[in-house]
Amino acid sequence: MIKNIDTENRELILWDFVPLSDYQLPASPVAEAAQKGITFFTRLFRNKDPKPLSPIKSHCELQLISGHRLECLSPSPDWQSASRMLGERLSEWMKQRHSDPPILVLVAPPFSGIRTILSTLTSQKKWKSVIPPTPEMILADDDTWFPATGQSQKPWVFPCLEKSFLRHVSGLSVVRKFLYRAYSGDLGPGIICCDSWAWKYLSHVWRGYSPVSLTLQAFDILRLTRVFDKQNGPETQIPVTFRNSNDGHPIFEAAASSDADKLLISDFLQRLAVHSRGHLEIALTVWRSGLSEESGRLIEEKKSSERDDVLCQTIWMSDWDQIRHPEVPSDAGRDEAFVIHTLLIHNGLPIEWMKALVPLHASHVLEIVSKLQEAEIVKVVDGVCRILPAGYPSARKFVQANGLLTDDF
Amino acid sequence: MNDPNPALAIFHSLTQTSLIQIGLILALAYLSIFISQKFFPWLADEVPSRFRLFLLGLVPVTRLVIIIAAFVMIIPLFLYPTFANLVTLLGALGIAIGFALKDYVSSLIAGIVTLYERPYQPGDWIEVNGAYGEVRTINMRTVEIVTPDDTVVQIPHLQLWHQLVFNSNDGGQNLQCTADFYLNHQHDVATVRELLYDTALTSNFLQIRKQIVVAVINRPWGRHYRLKAYPIDPRHQFDFVSDLTVRGKSALDTLGVDWAPQVLFSEGKS
Known part of the structure; x- marks a missing residue:
């Protein structure tokens, strides 16, 4: 289904850093909500995955895109531009922070890109980045990693507050000390970045005053369109049209009418925005996983109407229902929920520490990790287990259904 | 009077068809109750836990509705369903049941x-x-x-x-659990309370939005600490208390706190 979106009178800020209360999840369309309910009930009564729908463009005609070609067609977000926007927002804060504690918190939902943006900005501004403590230092209540107090007007940056605590009896003391000293101004001006899951948990650990907190506004349908619309960008020689491989309709395009403020956007992007909860890196992962092109030759076609002379390349996007979205196994229960939740609030953990923090036998933890790896919900790299972007939406729903604490994003 | 026994005049003469109908209704009611008793508990385990208690609560209500419906369908098959007839029948049943099956009916x-x-x-x-x-x-x-x-x-x-x-x-989902710790007098109460509070706060089983309480009771033999918190799901209560007990004891051991002498605390246990 194609929708006509009116963008008139709406100044779209792609990288919009807003107070937490202004964060808006992409709206779920009614059809999407109804489909979720139906999917839930059909999942209850079936054992096997449904047969995939057969697309207009068959699998033999299309080949998935990968490597350099994928990077050209769907490049990484423009982090430089994002860091400029963050820099401007932080400059405003630094000018206004006379009465407040000199701390600003950036709350980073998983795969939102905030950490990359902050890291880019920190390098550009040559701010001092605080190295997080090791788990051993946390348990020993070691505070030698705290930023040194000084008269410098340059703020220090702590990019991962979630790495300063462990969900362990002895793992909360040091983060309480750190927050107390930072909020009291004892450590000088600073910027703290914290994962949204850890931030939610820490709101129960630290009940004192909280400073100004910002986050990146969700990537809704319009922002996603802006990110994926590379056809007019300078990077590609030939403009690209993304089309649904099932029905041939474009995923998005400017309206053919003279009204330049209108965009034709397919249902796909709305579903992508809702599915990813507005987190850019998740949306990008799903987007890339659905791209394919006709094998063997470069397809070029003429665009209609006013741009008859412009050649355009067609890239096919799998239908939403044909894209594989990793799901937490249907036989998963409480123990799996504990493992996933522990990973989320610590933003990934070494396997050795998971065994210590999850109240299960060590071997059972390993079994669960292995099962979740198989389901592509988590990945273990160098002994550190993390949730994967494509698996995050399912992991979040699963944790929520089990009654565990979830973030606000 | 034509009818030698007026009490029987309130009943239809039961035909074979009526008997089959009654049998079918009873069988259908039994089957419906059986299915509802299997289906709702199964569904309750499949859906998010917040819906579980609601679905389980539907079992007896559904059964009562089915029984009443079956009753309403059966009565006209063997009785002329006038008000007077119903009063007569129920009155007679009431007397009989009142004497013979008092406790059984009281339970019903x-x-x-x-x-x-x-x-x-x-x-x-x-x-x-x-x-x-x-x-x-x-x-x-x-x-x-x-x-x-x-x-x-x-x-x-x-x-x-x-x-x-x-x-x-x-x-509801809120079931308070308590883990007890018995210590002697030689320790810092504030430190122990904070440690026990963090023991609950770091439990994976904890329903974190509910309050955690560490109550302290002075006893002649030492101090009795009661760590009270709520698990996410009432079914986790024993795992939760075990988790609090094991981790709390380990943390107190690390702190170097002495436990109350065993002989004494069994006397003073509240």
């Missing part, structure tokens, strides 16, 4: 009372007469609970009239 009536007073519902953790467990099914005459030792106990609803019924979660 109490079973109906439980459906609207709701002293317990499926999924609740109750204690009646020393038996503690999760309400699995509310039958017409009894409530069936499963104890932590996986023993099924049938408690007649009749108990409702004259026994205290302790309901730990009262139809």
